[in-house]
Amino acid sequence: MWRQVLALVIKELLAVLRDPKSRMVLIGPPLIQLVVFGYAATFDLNHVPMAVYNQDSSQASRELVAHFAGSPTFRVVAMLRSGRHIDTLIDSRQAQLVLVIDRRFTRDLLTRRPAPVQAIVDGRNSNTALLIEGYANTILTDFALRWGRAHGGPAPPAVLDTRALYNPTLSSRWFIVPGIVALLTQVVTLLVVGLSVARERETGTFDQLLVTPMRPVDILLGKGLPGLLIGVLEASAIIAAAVWWFDVPLRGGLLALYFGLLLFVIAVTGIGLMISSLVSTQQQALLGAFLFMVPSVILSGFATPIANMPAWVQDLTLVNPMRYFLVIVRAVFLEGAGVAALVSQEWPMAAIGAVSLVAATWLFRRRAI
Amino acid sequence: MNPVALRRLRGLLRKEFLQIWRDPSALAIAFLLPAVLLLIFGYGVSLDARNVPLALVTQRPGALAASFTAAFSHSPYFRPRPFLTIQEAERAMRAHEVQGIVWLPSDFARRAQAGGDAPIGVIVNGVDANDARIVEGYVQQVWATWLTARARRRGEAAPTPLSVQPRVRFNPAVSSRDYLVPGLIAVIMTLTGALLTALVIAREWERGTMEALMVTRVTMREILLAKLIPYFLLGMGGMAASVAIAVLLFGVPLAGSWWVLAGASALFMLAALGMGLLISGFARSQFVAGQIALIVTFLPAFLLSGFVFDIGSMPRAVQWITHVVAARYFVAILQSVFLAGNVWPVILPNALALAVIAAIFLGLARTVFRRRLD
Numbered sequence: 001m002w003r004q005v006l007a008l009v010i011k012e013l014l015a016v017l018r019d020p021k022s023r024m025v026l027i028g029p030p031l032i033q034l035v036v037f038g039y040a041a042t043f044d045l046n047h048v049p050m051a052v053y054n055q056d057s058s059q060a061s062r063e064l065v066a067h068f069a070g071s072p073t074f075r076v077v078a079m080l081r082s083g084r085h086i087d088t089l090i091d092s093r094q095a096q097l098v099l100v101i102d103r104r105f106t107r108d109l110l111t112r113r114p115a116p117v118q119a120i121v122d123g124r125n126s127n128t129a130l131l132i133e134g135y136a137n138t139i140l141t142d143f144a145l146r147w148g149r150a151h152g153g154p155a156p157p158a159v160l161d162t163r164a165l166y167n168p169t170l171s172s173r174w175f176i177v178p179g180i181v182a183l184l185t186q187v188v189t190l191l192v193v194g195l196s197v198a199r200e201r202e203t204g205t206f207d208q209l210l211v212t213p214m215r216p217v218d219i220l221l222g223k224g225l226p227g228l229l230i231g232v233l234e235a236s237a238i239i240a241a242a243v244w245w246f247d248v249p250l251r252g253g254l255l256a257l258y259f260g261l262l263l264f265v266i267a268v269t270g271i272g273l274m275i276s277s278l279v280s281t282q283q284q285a286l287l288g289a290f291l292f293m294v295p296s297v298i299l300s301g302f303a304t305p306i307a308n309m310p311a312w313v314q315d316l317t318l319v320n321p322m323r324y325f326l327v328i329v330r331a332v333f334l335e336g337a338g339v340a341a342l343v344s345q346e347w348p349m350a351a352i353g354a355v356s357l358v359a360a361t362w363l364f365r366r367r368a369i
Numbered sequence: 370m371n372p373v374a375l376r377r378l379r380g381l382l383r384k385e386f387l388q389i390w391r392d393p394s395a396l397a398i399a400f401l402l403p404a405v406l407l408l409i410f411g412y413g414v415s416l417d418a419r420n421v422p423l424a425l426v427t428q429r430p431g432a433l434a435a436s437f438t439a440a441f442s443h444s445p446y447f448r449p450r451p452f453l454t455i456q457e458a459e460r461a462m463r464a465h466e467v468q469g470i471v472w473l474p475s476d477f478a479r480r481a482q483a484g485g486d487a488p489i490g491v492i493v494n495g496v497d498a499n500d501a502r503i504v505e506g507y508v509q510q511v512w513a514t515w516l517t518a519r520a521r522r523r524g525e526a527a528p529t530p531l532s533v534q535p536r537v538r539f540n541p542a543v544s545s546r547d548y549l550v551p552g553l554i555a556v557i558m559t560l561t562g563a564l565l566t567a568l569v570i571a572r573e574w575e576r577g578t579m580e581a582l583m584v585t586r587v588t589m590r591e592i593l594l595a596k597l598i599p600y601f602l603l604g605m606g607g608m609a610a611s612v613a614i615a616v617l618l619f620g621v622p623l624a625g626s627w628w629v630l631a632g633a634s635a636l637f638m639l640a641a642l643g644m645g646l647l648i649s650g651f652a653r654s655q656f657v658a659g660q661i662a663l664i665v666t667f668l669p670a671f672l673l674s675g676f677v678f679d680i681g682s683m684p685r686a687v688q689w690i691t692h693v694v695a696a697r698y699f700v701a702i703l704q705s706v707f708l709a710g711n712v713w714p715v716i717l718p719n720a721l722a723l724a725v726i727a728a729i730f731l732g733l734a735r736t737v738f739r740r741r742l743d
Contacts, residue, residue, distance in 0.1 A: 019657075029660075029661075029664040029665075030664075033664065033668060036669075036672075036673070036687060036690060037668070037672050039683060039684050039686075039687045040672050040673050040678060040683050040687045040690075040691075041672050041678050042678060042679075042682055042683065043498060043499035043502075043678065043679075044498070044682055045679060045681075045682050046682050047681060047682070048681065048682075049681070091705075091709055091712045091714070091715070092712060092714035092715060093701075093714075093715060123548075123708070124548055124704045124705065124708050124709060125548050125675075125679065126416065126417075126544060126547070126548045127416040127499070127545060127548075127677070128679050130416075130503055130506065131499075131502060131503070131506075133506065134502060134503070134505070134506030134509070137506065137510070137513075138509065141509065141513060154485070154520075154525060155485030155486050156485055156486065156516050157481040157485050157486075157487060157516075157519070158437070158477070158481050158485075158486070158487045158488070158489050158512075158516075159486050159487070159488060159489065160488075160489050160491050160508065160509060160512055161488040161489060161490055161491065162491040162493070162505055162508070163490075163492055163493075164492075164493050164494075164495030164498075164501055164505075165462070165492055165493065165494055166494060166495050166496050167495030167496055167498055167501070168495065170495050170498040170501055170502055171498060172498040172499055174495075174496075174498065175496060175497050175498050175499070187663070191656075191659075191660060191663075195656050195659075199656065202575075281394075281655075282654075282655040282656055282659070283394050283568050283572060283655055283659075284394060286564075286568065286655065286656075286659035287394060287397060287398065287402070289659075290402065290560070290663070291402070291405065293663075294406055294409075294560075294667070295405075295413070298409060298410050298413050298414055299409065299413045303414075303677055304413075304414050304415060304416055304677075305416075305418070305497060305500050307418075307420075307421075308415040308416065308417055308418060308419070309412065309413050309415060310412055313409075313412050313413050327465075330496050331496075334495075334496050335463070335496065341463075
C-alpha cells in the first residue's frame with residue numbers, strides 16, 4: 001500500500017513541479033512577497049508630514065517646535081502664518097498633523113496656567129491618527145515636564161517608566177514577519193492541495209485513478225502528502241529568511257516551531273482536501289480556496305488583534321487554524337516559548353486537522369462511489 | 370466601427386452573457402465574493418483596542434496608590450486585574466492573560482511624598498507592536514488625567530503645564546471601521562475584477578475555445594471588448610452592492626457625492642479587469658491564472674495600498690512599488706470621498722493615475738493576446 005501511495009505522491013509532485021509556470025508560481029512569488037511585505041507591512045510611523053502654526057513667537061514655543069522637528073517621527077513641511085490654510089493642508093493630505101500654538105502660550109506657562117496647544121490630526125486613517133496623537137503627546141508631555149522642572153515648578157508625584165517586553169523597540173516588523181510564515185505557508189499548501197483533485201477531474205484522469213486498486217484513503221494520502229511536503233519546505237525557507245534576512249530573533253527552539261508548523265500544515269491540508277473533494281472544476285476549487293483563505297487571514301490576528309473583534313466573530317475564529325499557528329510562531333520567535341507552554345494552541349489545530357481529514361475522507365468516498 | 374463588426378460584437382456579447390448566466394461561478398465572483406468578504410472584514414477588522422486586560426500591581430496599598438489605580442477602572446480602554454506581586458503579574462503576562470502591567474513598587478508612596486518623580490513601572494507585551502503602542506498611549510493618557518485631577522483637587526499648579534486639545538478631523542470618534550471599510554472595498558474589488566477576467570479567459574484557453582474564436586472573422590479588439598463589457602457591468606454591480614453594504618449596514622458616512630464615487634470606481638474597475646486580462650494573456654491554465662491573480666492583486670492591495678499600513682513610512686524602494694498598485698489610488702480616493710468629501714486635490718491626481726494604469730494594462734493585454742496568436 002505504501003508503495004502505491006509513494007508512487008502517487010511522486011506523480012503529484014511531478015504534476016505540480018514539471019510545469020515551469022506552476023513551479024515558478026510556487027517558488028518565485030512567495031519569496032518576492034516575503035521581501036516586499038517584510039518591508040512594507042509596518043505600523044511604525046516615521047517622517048509624518050506636519051505643519052506648525054505658531055502664534056506665539058517666543059523662546060518657549062520655538063523650543064517646543066524644535067522638539068517636533070528633531071523627532072524622527074515627524075517632518076515639519078510648513079510653518080503657517082495664518083490659520084486659514086490648516087484645513088486645506090489636512091484635506092489634501094499635505095500634512096497629517098497641524099500643531100497650533102496659542103498666542104497666550106508663554107504667558108500661561110509663566111503664570112502657571114495650562115498653556116493651550118492644539119493638535120489637529122487627519123482621521124481618515126484612524127490607526128495612524130491614534131499613533132500620531134500618541135507620539136505628539138509623548139513629545140508634549142516630555143517638553144512640559146522638562147519646562148516645569150527648569151522653571152521651578154512642582155515635580156509630579158509619579159512618572160511613568162515604560163518598557164516593552166519581548167520587543168523593546170516595538171518594531172512591527174518583528175510582529176509581521178513571523179506572521180508571514182503562517183500566511184504564505186497557508187496560501188501555498190491550500191492551493192497545491194485544493195486544486196489537485198479538481199485538476200484531475202477536469203482532465204478526466206481522476207476516473208482512471210479510481211479504477212486502480214488503490215483505496216480512497218490511499219488516494220487521499222497521495223493527494224495530501226505533496227501539499228504537506230511543499231508547505232513545510234516553503235515555511236522553512238521563510239523562517240530562514242526571517243532569521244537571517246530580517247534579523248527577527250528566534251528565541252525558542254525549532255522543535256516547538258516545527259511541531260506547531262506540522263499541526264498547522266496538516267490542518268490546512270485537511271481543509272484543502274475538503275475543498276478538493278467538494279468541487280468539480282478548478283475554477284470552483286479556486287473560488288473555494290479564496291472563500292476560505294481570505295477570511296482566515298483577516299480573522300487570524302495577522303494584522304489586527306482578535307481581541308478587538310465582536311464576540312461572535314471571536315467565536316468564529318476558533319475554527320481557524322491560522323489563528324493558533326500565529327500565536328505559536330510569534331511566541332516561539334519572540335517569547336522563546338516551548339512545546340509544553342503552547343498546548344492550548346496545539347490541541348485545537350490537531351482537532352481541526354483530525355476533523356477535516358475525516359470529513360474529507362468521507363466526502364471523497366461518497367463522491368468516488 | 371462598421372455595422373458588420375457591430376453585429377459581430379453583439380453576437381459575442383450575447384455569447385458572453387449566456388455563458389455568465391449558465392455557469393454561476395462568474396456571478397458568484399462578482400456578487401457573493403465581495404458581499405461575504407466585506408461582511409467578514411467589516412466585522413472582523415478593527416484596530417480599536419477596548420477592554421485591554423491589564424495587571425495592576427500594588428505592592429503596598431495606600432491612598433495615593435488607590436487613587437491612581439481607580440483611574441484605570443474608569444477608563445473604557447482597560448479591564449484591570451489586581452495583583453499583589455510583580456512575579457504573579459509577569460506569570461499572567463507570559464500566559465497571555467494580560468497585555469500589560471502597571472506596577473507600583475513598595476516605596477511608591479514614600480518617594481512620591483518625599484520629592485516626587487516616583488517611578489511607576491509600565492511593562493507592555495511588545496509582540497504586537499501596534500497594539501502595544503496604543504496601550505502605552507492609553508496608559509499615558511490615564512496618568513496625565515490623574516496628575517491634572519490630583520493637582521486641581523489640591524489647588525496646586527499642574528505639574529505638566531500644557532493643555533493639549535486634540536482634534537481629529539473627519540473621524541472624530543477615531544473609529545477604525547469608518548476608515549477600514551472604504552479601504553476594504555478597494556481591496557476586495559481588486560481581487561474580484563482581476564479574478565473575473567483572468568479565470569474566465571484562462572478557461573477558454575484551457576478548453577481550446579479561444580482558438581475556435583480566433584479562426585472566425587472577429588478581431589482581437591472585438592474579442593477583448595466582448596470580454597470587457599459584460600465583466601465591467603458585473604464588476605460595477607458588485608461595487609454598488611459593496612457600497613450599499615458599507616453605507617447601509619456599517620453606517621459609514623458618505624461625505625462626497627455619488628457620481629465622483631461612480632466615476633472613480635469605473636476607472637478602477639477598468640484597471641482591475643485589465644490586470645485580469647493581462648494575467649490571462651500569460652497564464653495557460655486556471656491554476657496558474659488563479660495563483661497569479663491572488664499573488665499580484667489581493668496581497669499587494671492588502672499590504673501596499675495604504676489601506677492599513679502607512680505608505681509614507683515604508684522604505685523608499687517599497688514606496689516606488691506601490692505606485693503600480695492600482696488599489697493605492699483607489700484607497701486614497703475612497704477614504705477621502707467617504708470621510709472627507711469631494712476633495713479635488715486628492716481625487717484628481719489619483720483618478721488620473723487610475724486612468725493611466727487602466728490604459729497601460731488594457732494596452733498590454735492587447736499586445737500580449739496578439740503575440741500569443743502567432
